[in-house]
Amino acid sequence: MKTGKRNRLESAGWKLGSAEDFLGLDSEEAALVSIRVALAGRLRDRRLKLGLSQVALARKLGSSQSRVAKMEAAEPDVSLDLLVRAMLAMGAKPSDVGRALAAA
Amino acid sequence: MKTGKRNRLESAGWKLGSAEDFLGLDSEEAALVSIRVALAGRLRDRRLKLGLSQVALARKLGSSQSRVAKMEAAEPDVSLDLLVRAMLAMGAKPSDVGRALAAA
DNA sequence: GTCATGTATGTCGAAATTGACATATAAAGA
DNA sequence: TCTTTATATGTCAATTTCGACATACATGAC
Numbered sequence: 258m259k260t261g262k263r264n265r266l267e268s269a270g271w272k273l274g275s276a277e278d279f280l281g282l283d284s285e286e287a288a289l290v291s292i293r294v295a296l297a298g299r300l301r302d303r304r305l306k307l308g309l310s311q312v313a314l315a316r317k318l319g320s321s322q323s324r325v326a327k328m329e330a331a332e333p334d335v336s337l338d339l340l341v342r343a344m345l346a347m348g349a350k351p352s353d354v355g356r357a358l359a360a361a
Numbered sequence: 362m363k364t365g366k367r368n369r370l371e372s373a374g375w376k377l378g379s380a381e382d383f384l385g386l387d388s389e390e391a392a393l394v395s396i397r398v399a400l401a402g403r404l405r406d407r408r409l410k411l412g413l414s415q416v417a418l419a420r421k422l423g424s425s426q427s428r429v430a431k432m433e434a435a436e437p438d439v440s441l442d443l444l445v446r447a448m449l450a451m452g453a454k455p456s457d458v459g460r461a462l463a464a465a
Numbered sequence: 466g467t468c469a470t471g472t473a474t475g476t477c478g479a480a481a482t483t484g485a486c487a488t489a490t491a492a493a494g495a
Numbered sequence: 496t497c498t499t500t501a502t503a504t505g506t507c508a509a510t511t512t513c514g515a516c517a518t519a520c521a522t523g524a525c
């Protein structure tokens with residue numbers, strides 16, 4: 258649930274520390290986005306390096322060209338699971354994925 | 362979609378190379394599971410190190426104790442997104458998450 | 466004992482994600 | 496120009512994941 262946290266926080270009950278909560282959420286969210294973007298970039302790199310089209314990668318993944326395009330664009334409706342799955346499908350090892358994350 | 366790939370592959374059309382496809386899928390799936398398990402372990406480590414209960418972490422996350430338990434058990438209905446989000450919420454940096462992944 | 470605290474497990478409706486499809490755009494070759 | 500190939504964007508029904516809740520199982524303090 259992407260917005261659940263903020264929704265909960267936005268609904269009644271502030272009490273105390275809301276500013277910190279918001280800041281915490283924002284930086285956490287920013288980190289997550291940067292992780293997604295980093296993975297998306299590595300994914301495109303790997304695909305091109307292997308000389309595959311988005312269609313070809315989609316076939317490997319059991320997915321569709323449009324979804325591959327969304328992955329590489331790091332669109333918000335693409336999960337980390339899907340990005341990591343795609344990396345692994347292109348021969349990346351967990352350590353490769355870890356390096357991509359660490360560089361985010 | 363967790364089983365989509367296999368389902369698509371299992372439906373008609375084998376043609377050639379099915380064994381390799383299956384092996385590829387299996388090892389990819391195994392890698393994903395091991396990534397999940399690694400993250401789950403680090404998550405628990407961090408939580409305990411911070412002296413937090415599952416309830417306390419759930420509150421930080423805007424989630425529930427039961428979901429935190431499922432995260433730490435690496436249950437299949439817990440996404441990588443949620444695991445990573447939880448790590449970040451406990452102060453981990455992307456590089457920490459990356460190291461956890463690389464060790465998987 | 467029982468009360469409190471922390472954790473595990475199962476279920477549910479709601480929300481998010483997925484593959485698929487249609488369609489658009491762009492570049493390159495005939 | 497007309498094709499072809501690759502990529503982008505928008506939408507949708509089906510599936511998956513979510514937070515929440517109930518409840519069970521421990522462990523420890525009293």
